Amino acid sequence: MAYHLPRLLIIPGLNDSGPAHWQSWLQRQHRDARRVVQRDFSTPDLARWAERIHSTVQSAGEGPWLAVAHSFGVLALARYLADHGGNAVQQALLVAPADPDRFGLAELLPQGRLPITTQLIASTNDPWMDAAAALRWARRWGAHHRNLGAVGHINAESGFGPLPLAQRWVEWHRARAAAEQRFNLETAVGPARGTAEAGPGQGVTTKWANAHEKEQHRPGPEAADQREGSGGHRSNARSKRRKVLNARGARGAASGQLRFLG
Incomplete structure (x- = not known):
């Protein structure tokens, strides 16, 4: 689709x-x-x-x-x-x-x-x-x-x-929009057959659905990057960032583009 x-x-x-x-x-x-x-x-x-x-x-x-x-x-x-x-x-x-x-x-x-x-x-x-x-x-x-x-x-x-940071910002928001549309489609009509066996970038809306409520209120990856760069809180920021990225498993094939690191 x-x-x-x-x-x-x-x-x-x-x-x-x-x-x-x-x-x-x-x-x-x-x-x-x-x-x-x-x-x-x-x-x-x-x-x-x-x-x-x-x-x-x-x-x-x-x-x-x-x-x-x-x-x-x-x-x-x-x-x-x-x-x-x-x-x-x-x-x-x-x-x-x-x-x-x-x-x-x-x-x-x-x-x-x-x-x-x-x-x-x-x-x-x-x-x-x-x-x-x-x-x-x-x-x-x-x-x-x-x-x-x-x-x-x-x-x-x-x-x-x-x-590059501007390009990553655009790519991140486009990937997020694709994941949300995929989630909304599967919510309306159910997951496609064979989703569990799908390759990279597909079959990931289950993770997105599970994390959706929490995801709506989380800041974007730019906020995680700012926390990661602050003094003695780097370890905690990395842990939070891993949770954010895991919740965004719906980005699948675009995962390499979602980290707003610039």
């Missing part, structure tokens, strides 16, 4: 993301991806940028969408989510957001939790938003926060052509 997987939506920042930018690299990995192309990439008009996201989603065909936004594109996505909710865009990776105070736009952005699950990636020396501000916005929006260290604005100029 073919599963209807979420598609990738690329949301660049000011002046677009050129061919050497990691967003362009990521888009090339997914043939069904779409890019939000602003009419004027040089003018940071928040409302117009947000509506451009909406019109792109509306015209691009069937979703749902995994949004990967960078810099001012993060602010536009946050405004879009405030205006339109999380029906079309269901997960978002927010990379190196620009500081809205630099544009006088903070009051126009959501001041509480965003309606979807998000992860915010920052650095300690981003010229467009300092680390403390990035953490404040992540907490305000209810986003998982991750700081990559002294890596600048996380763009081509700071050495990021490919960004």
